[in-house]
Amino acid sequence: MSAATFLAPVASLGLDARAFFDAAAVRLGAGARAITFYGQPADDPAALTLTLLLEAGGRLEVLRTEVQRRQGFHALTPAYPALHAFERELHEQHGVVPHFHPWLKPLRFPSPGPAGMTGFPFYSLEGKEVHEVAVGPIHAGVIEPGHFRFSCLGETVHHLEIQLGYQHRGVEALLLGPDPRALAPLVETIAGDASVAHAWASADALEALASFSPAPALETWRGLGLELERIGMHLAGLSGMANDVAFLQGAASYGRLRTTAINTTMQACGSRFGRGWVRPGGFRSTLRGGQADTLRAALSLLEADLRLIDDRMLSSSSLRHRLDGVGTVTRAQALELGLVGAAARASGVAIDLRADLPGALHARLPVTPVVEPGGDCLARALVRMRELGQSIGWCRAALDAHPGVAPATAPLGPLAPRTLAIGLRESWRGEVVHALETDADGRLRHYKVQDPSLRNWHGLALSLRGNDISDFPICNKSFDLSYCGHDL
Amino acid sequence: MLKALKVRRSQGRQYLPDLRAATARGFRGLPVLKGEPCPEGCRACLDACPTTAIALAPLRLDLGRCVFCDGCAQACPPGRIEFTPEHRMAGDSPEGLVVQEGRAALPAVAVSKALADLFGRSLKLRSVSSGGCNGCELELNALGNVNFDLGRFGIEFVASPRHADGLVLTGPLTANMREALELAWAGMPAPRFVVAVGACAISGGPYAGSTVLARQFLGREVPVLYVPGCPPHPLSIIAGILDLLGVELPTEGPAS
Numbered sequence: 001m002s003a004a005t006f007l008a009p010v011a012s013l014g015l016d017a018r019a020f021f022d023a024a025a026v027r028l029g030a031g032a033r034a035i036t037f038y039g040q041p042a043d044d045p046a047a048l049t050l051t052l053l054l055e056a057g058g059r060l061e062v063l064r065t066e067v068q069r070r071q072g073f074h075a076l077t078p079a080y081p082a083l084h085a086f087e088r089e090l091h092e093q094h095g096v097v098p099h100f101h102p103w104l105k106p107l108r109f110p111s112p113g114p115a116g117m118t119g120f121p122f123y124s125l126e127g128k129e130v131h132e133v134a135v136g137p138i139h140a141g142v143i144e145p146g147h148f149r150f151s152c153l154g155e156t157v158h159h160l161e162i163q164l165g166y167q168h169r170g171v172e173a174l175l176l177g178p179d180p181r182a183l184a185p186l187v188e189t190i191a192g193d194a195s196v197a198h199a200w201a202s203a204d205a206l207e208a209l210a211s212f213s214p215a216p217a218l219e220t221w222r223g224l225g226l227e228l229e230r231i232g233m234h235l236a237g238l239s240g241m242a243n244d245v246a247f248l249q250g251a252a253s254y255g256r257l258r259t260t261a262i263n264t265t266m267q268a269c270g271s272r273f274g275r276g277w278v279r280p281g282g283f284r285s286t287l288r289g290g291q292a293d294t295l296r297a298a299l300s301l302l303e304a305d306l307r308l309i310d311d312r313m314l315s316s317s318s319l320r321h322r323l324d325g326v327g328t329v330t331r332a333q334a335l336e337l338g339l340v341g342a343a344a345r346a347s348g349v350a351i352d353l354r355a356d357l358p359g360a361l362h363a364r365l366p367v368t369p370v371v372e373p374g375g376d377c378l379a380r381a382l383v384r385m386r387e388l389g390q391s392i393g394w395c396r397a398a399l400d401a402h403p404g405v406a407p408a409t410a411p412l413g414p415l416a417p418r419t420l421a422i423g424l425r426e427s428w429r430g431e432v433v434h435a436l437e438t439d440a441d442g443r444l445r446h447y448k449v450q451d452p453s454l455r456n457w458h459g460l461a462l463s464l465r466g467n468d469i470s471d472f473p474i475c476n477k478s479f480d481l482s483y484c485g486h487d488l
Numbered sequence: 489m490l491k492a493l494k495v496r497r498s499q500g501r502q503y504l505p506d507l508r509a510a511t512a513r514g515f516r517g518l519p520v521l522k523g524e525p526c527p528e529g530c531r532a533c534l535d536a537c538p539t540t541a542i543a544l545a546p547l548r549l550d551l552g553r554c555v556f557c558d559g560c561a562q563a564c565p566p567g568r569i570e571f572t573p574e575h576r577m578a579g580d581s582p583e584g585l586v587v588q589e590g591r592a593a594l595p596a597v598a599v600s601k602a603l604a605d606l607f608g609r610s611l612k613l614r615s616v617s618s619g620g621c622n623g624c625e626l627e628l629n630a631l632g633n634v635n636f637d638l639g640r641f642g643i644e645f646v647a648s649p650r651h652a653d654g655l656v657l658t659g660p661l662t663a664n665m666r667e668a669l670e671l672a673w674a675g676m677p678a679p680r681f682v683v684a685v686g687a688c689a690i691s692g693g694p695y696a697g698s699t700v701l702a703r704q705f706l707g708r709e710v711p712v713l714y715v716p717g718c719p720p721h722p723l724s725i726i727a728g729i730l731d732l733l734g735v736e737l738p739t740e741g742p743a744s
Contacts, residue, residue, distance in 0.1 A: 109664055110700070116667055137668045140647035142615040142628045145665060166664045169619045170698040185538045185557040185718075186694040192621030192719070236626065253495055255633040256502045263513070270516030270571070273623050275718065276558055284558070305498045312491040409562070484621045487664075 004359035006053065006060045006422040007208040010437065013051075013064040013420065020065035021074065024052055027063075028080050032056035033351070034338065035424070036433050037076075037086035039094045040446045042066050048096050051435070051448075053422060058356055062420065072097035082338025085454050108165035108487045117147075120163045125151040130158075133469060137166045144483035150469055157472070160464040162457055167487035175447040180436070181206060181280050181412050187434075188275050191451050191485030193236075196222075196229040196274040197427030198449075201434040203280040204423030209438060210280075210412040217402040218283055219361040224295070224398050225269070225277035227391040230428035231302065232261040232272075234384040234391075237480045241381055242313065244473045245322040253309045257302055264298040282409035292403040299392050310385050323378035327463035327475035330375050339459045341430020341452045342387065343479055346372050346379040353426035365397050377471075380478040387428075415442040429482065430456065451485025502634045507730070511573060512721050516556050518574035521547050521589040524566055536563035539687065539694055551577055551585040551595060551716035552690040575721045578728025579714050582690065597713060597727075599734035606679055607653050608733045610642040613683075614652035616672050619695065620659030623719035624686040628656060630722045638726060641735055649675035657711070660688040660695035663702040670705065684711040685725060687718045 015023065028034065032054040042049040044066070050073075052063045067073045075098035077084045087098040088107045098104070105121055117137075124132065131152055137145035147163040171190055175183060187202045188195035200222055207214060214222075235258035242250030262272040268291070269277040269284060276284050313319055329339070334347035344351055352369035354362045370386045372379035415438050422435045430452025439445040460479045464472060504510045526547065533542050537560050541553035547568060549560070561569040568589075579585045579595035587594070617625050631638040632645065646652050649672045661669070673680075684706065687693030695701060715728045729735075 117664055137665065138616055138672055142617075142625050142645055144617045144620060144622055144625060145668065166662065166668065167617075167619050167659070168662055168664050168700055169660060169695050170700040174695065174698060182536070182538060182559075185555045185559070189555075189621040189623065189688075189694055189718070192623030193626060195623075249492060249495055252634045253499060256499065256635055259502075259630070259633065259635045266512065267514035270514060270558065271556070272515075272627075272721070273719065275556070276516070308491070308494050308498050312495045315491060482622060484619070 004357040005204045005208045010418045015065050017065045038448045039090045069096050075101040077101050081336050108168050122149050146483050155468045157464045157469050160461045167483045171488040180444045191482040194427040196225040197425045197432045199278040201423035201425040201432045205421040205434050205436040206280045208421040209415040217405045220398045220402045221405050225274050227395050228265045229274050230391050233428040240477045244477050247319050250313050281412045284407045292399045326377045326471050328376040329463050342383050343456050346383045347375040348373040377478040417442045453481040453486040503637045512575045515573045516571045518577050519571045522568045523590050532563040533560035536560050547589045549587045555718035575723040576727045577716050597731035604734045612646045612652050613654045613656050614649045615656045618659040618665035619662040624658035627719045636722050656683045657689045658685050660692045661703045663700050666702040682709050682711040683713045685715045
């Protein structure tokens with residue numbers, strides 16, 4: 001089992017509520033990072049089980065307790081704002097009240113009432129000159145839906161509130177289907193642009209439950225799928241950012257390089273989105289013979305052309321002007337909000353699961369977090385550019401280590417009963433978390449999914465404050481968050 | 489300026505001159521069902537399929553439900569199911585998307601004279617994602633990139649439903665998007681039509697069993713074109729639209 005996966009018998013977890021909240025405060029106060037915090041029905045129908053996953057110094061720790069649904073609990077958010085979305089979710093999914101939560105609003109409207117999606121309690125500014133701009137759920141481009149409400153004075157945005165939930169598909173209910181080992185095609189659509197990361201985190205948890213240890217070569221080739229996904233989506237992000245500031249050569253160039261990257265993925269696994277690359281117990285590839293050469297050729301082309309295009313982008317003063325100092329999230333804000341992934345690294349926060357919880361794979365082929373201090377759109381573009389180079393280098397090293405590997409699929413055996421397994425992978429967007437828990441018969445009793453978008457949407461909202469409303473598209477693209485991944 | 493020229497030179501020629509002849513190397517596309525009989529009582533493919541896309545006796549595979557995971561092909565003991573790189577899979581009816589064993593007809597799109605007369609030289613599309621996971625949405629976006637360049641046929645995505653002739657639906661149609669979808673459709677002037685892209689839009693796909701969908705819109709407005717896939721390859725979407733409009737392509741592209 002990789003150190004990046006948490007595994008423990010359920011019986012070994014559990015504190016009384018007081019000890020739980022004391023321990024949480026001590027750990028968080030000492031700098032532990034909350035990765036997830038979720039609820040599930042307890043054996044006693046009047047109670048709710050809370051699970052908090054913490055990371056400190058490369059170690060994962062789970063704190064668990066039960067609270068009475070009617071009684072609720074004292075919210076952790078006032079002291080630790082990074083937990084705000086988790087506590088909103090606990091309230092919405094389970095009806096339990098986190099008392100004194102400062103922002104207890106709907107997260108995704110999981111069961112639409114007669115009023116539908118209307119009636120969201122938007123924060124509003126007052127004043128004669130204040131005006132509001134409502135955008136969405138359907139946007140001008142070909143993207144997923146969500147609603148943005150801007151409170152402005154003139155052109156300046158003073159507050160942006162983001163109402164999501166339009167994409168809610170009931171994913172978590174469907175994940176408790178008949179055979180947990182056959183969930184991969186569904187898991188790959190949780191956030192369809194991060195299929196490999198989600199499929200892998202899910203496979204990590206299932207394999208831990210089935211006591212299956214993937215061979216090093218297998219893990220390496222899964223890592224190649226993950227990095228190719230990162231390359232493809234970072235290129236999509238840079239293409240979109242260039243397009244949003246009308247820098248058409250950048251939009252076209254990054255766009256056509258993305259075609260190269262995802263067609264390489266398609267040659268390897270049959271899908272431009274890496275669907276089918278990772279399966280519990282194995283990975284699949286349709287590449288035969290000179291498979292490593294095909295990948296190497298694509299990597300060389302990407303590296304050579306990216307050097308020219310990055311240089312062209314960064315030496316354009318008009319382009320830099322549109323990104324520099326726009327949509328800034330400071331390091332302090334990023335830490336306070338608990339931002340993750342590339343958005344956090346662009347605000348000077350050095351977190352990356354590949355470095356923080358390397359497991360066997362990333363201990364062999366290490367990754368150093370790419371950090372930019374600026375916190376603005378330029379920093380988020382620079383993180384992408386540098387991570388592209390880093391991923392290309394990582395893929396080369398991986399191919400050197402395991403040049404040609406036959407696809408492998410081993411059917412997983414029965415899952416350990418009454419066990420909690422949490423798989424974590426660093427997608428191009430940030431950390432993906434899959435928490436699976438079995439019952440006494442080894443069937444799935446609970447499945448919690450977390451896409452990094454859950455935590456990062458609030459970062460986008462904050463980035464708009466004090467900016468021109470016309471900067472919204474570039475700010476939005478610079479975060480490039482998943483609506484589906486948030487809405488589940 | 490020199491840097492711009494260097495980038496331009498590195499780009500070379502990117503567009504696919506003949507979109508009908510283009511192939512998707514390595515793509516897991518149209519499945520073929522071979523003629524040998526199934527072993528008695530075998531239901532390995534049914535058990536492997538995550539979206540109930542397969543029926544037996546005779547063996548049939550509904551592309552409108554299929555997510556192209558390849559699970560059935562791997563499970564089938566005699567190897568009757570094989571996914572090919574063929575990307576042309578669009579159909580003009582849900583029934584036409586069912587692949588039969590043997591030499592039965594493949595999915596096809598008949599030219600619509602009415603739509604060709606109206607939109608054959610200029611077609612504006614409005615995308616509505618209703619639970620789409622960003623797979624289909626990214627492939628729709630790819631239609632406009634320098635490789636596929638659908639704009640060369642006068643086919644473009646537009647920002648407002650008021651400017652649109654066709655509604656391109658992706659995703660399984662969530663209940664929370666129901667009102668917005670109806671508003672977008674109401675905002676489109678007639679003549680107008682619907683295209684369903686991806687397994688989710690066509691059948692609900694992996695979300696068919698979800699309790700938070702509202703698919704009534706598709707019960708009322710019947711699409712003129714169905715493009716299977718999870719997500720479909722851009723070439724699948726292009727072939728479907730060009731076939732529907734009867735767009736003739738130059739038989740030869742510029743010399744490469």
